[in-house]
Amino acid sequence: MKTTRRMSRRDFFQTIMLGGLASLLPFKGKGLAETVTDDPKEIPVQFRTLGKTGLKVSSIGFGAMITSDPTVIHHAIDLGINYIDTAASYMDGNNEIIVGNVLKTRRKETFIATKLKLRSEAEMMESAEKSLKKLQTDVIDIIQLHGLNSKAKVLNEEAMNAFDKMRKKGMVRFVGFSTHDNQAECLLTAIEAKFYDMVLVAFNFTSDPVIGEAITKAGEAGIGIVAMKTQAGGYQGKDLGNWSPHQAALRWVLKNPHVSTTIPSMTSFAQVDENFGAMKSAYGFKDEKILQCYVNLYNEELCRMCGSCRNMCTFGLPIQDINRCLMYAEGYRNFDLALQTYKGISKKSPLTACTDCQACQIKCKYHLNIPERLNRARQLFGSITV
DSSP: OOOOOOOOHHHHHHHHHHHTGGGTSOEETTEEOOOOOOOGGGSOOOEEEOGGGOOEEESBOEEOTTOOOHHHHHHHHHHTOOEEEOOTTGGGGHHHHHHHHHHHHHGGGOEEEEEEOOOOHHHHHHHHHHHHHHHTOSOEEEEEESOOOSHHHHTOHHHHHHHHHHHHTTSEEEEEEEESSSHHHHHHHHHHHTOOSEEEEEOOTTSOHHHHHHHHHHHHTTOEEEEESTTTTOOOOGGGTTOOOHHHHHHHHHTSTTEEEEOOBOOSHHHHHHHHGGGGSOOOHHHHHHHHHHHHHHGGGOOOOOOTTTTOOTTOOOHHHHHHHHIIIIISOOHHHHHHHHHHHOSSSOGGGOOOGGGOOOOOTTOOOHHHHHHHHHHHHTTOOO
C-alpha cells in the first residue's frame, strides 16, 4: 500500500517559501504569526439563498453540536450569524435545550435546523414534538433526517409521510436530510425524489470531486445545500505552530455558489470571530497555499468521505464512520463526541469484530492505511460495546 510521507516543520516552511506564501503571511520570530483577525463587527455579513426555501442565510452558520456555552451562540447572533444547526441526539439531547435557551430571546433573528433519526412515523412525530419543546419554539425552520446513506433511506415513504404531517400541522417549515456516507448517491436521489428542500452534506477541500459535482447538480435543481465537516478534521499540532487554516477552509467551500451556508462547530468567542472573518474576502492564492500545506502535513489522517471503502470489510465494519470517529478524537480532540458517535454507528458490527488487521483487504482510494487506522480505533474504542 502506498504511504505518504508526513511533512516536517522544516519542509512546511520551505513549501511556503517556494510557493510565494511568505510574502503574503505575517511572521513572528522564526515561525508563522497567529492568524490575523480583523474586528468582526467591521466585516459585513454575506447572505445566500437556501435553495427553493427562499431563506436568506448567513454564509457562515453556527454548528452547535458541541457548544455548551450559550453566550457563544449569543455572540454569533450578535455578529449577524442567523443559521443555527443542532440535532435531537447531540449531547444526549441536551444540545437542543442549550440552543432553546438562546432562542427564547433571539428567535426572530435566527433560522433553526435540527435533526431526527429515521424511525417509524409515530416515533418521528414524537421526536419532532420533543424538539419543539426543547427549542422553545412554535415551529422548526428545517427538520432533517439524520445521517442517511442510501437511496432507499432517502426515498423512505414513511419518513416523507411524517414530514408531510409535520408541515401540515405547522410544526416545521422545510424538510431535508444529512448525509456523511454515500453522499453523491444521496444527493442525486434527493433530486429524483422532488421532495426535499435541502441537504446537509460533508464537504471540504479534501472531498472527492464526485461530491462537488453532485452538489452542483442538486443546487441547480433548487435544493439548498448546507456544508458540514468544512474544516477537514481541524487537525492542529506542533507542526502547524500558530498557523490556522480555518478561514481558508471555509472560503474554499463557499467558492462553490451552490453551497448556501456552512456550519463549523464553535465553542468559544475566538472561534466565532475567526470563522466569521472568512466572509471578509473570497478564496484566493494565499488560501490555496495554506490548504496545500495542511494537506501535506495531514494527508495520512484525512478521510475524503468518498465512500469507496463502503461494504468492503468482511466483518461489515463501517470504515468511513470509524474514520470519522478518529477525526473527532484526534482532530477535534473531543473524545466524548467520538465515543458518542461510535456508539451510534452500528450495533450489528462493533469494532471488536475485526480481529486481524494484517489480513485486511480494504484498499483506500486515497491510500489511507486502513489496518493501522483500525488498530488505532480499536485502542481507543475496542473495549466499548454497543
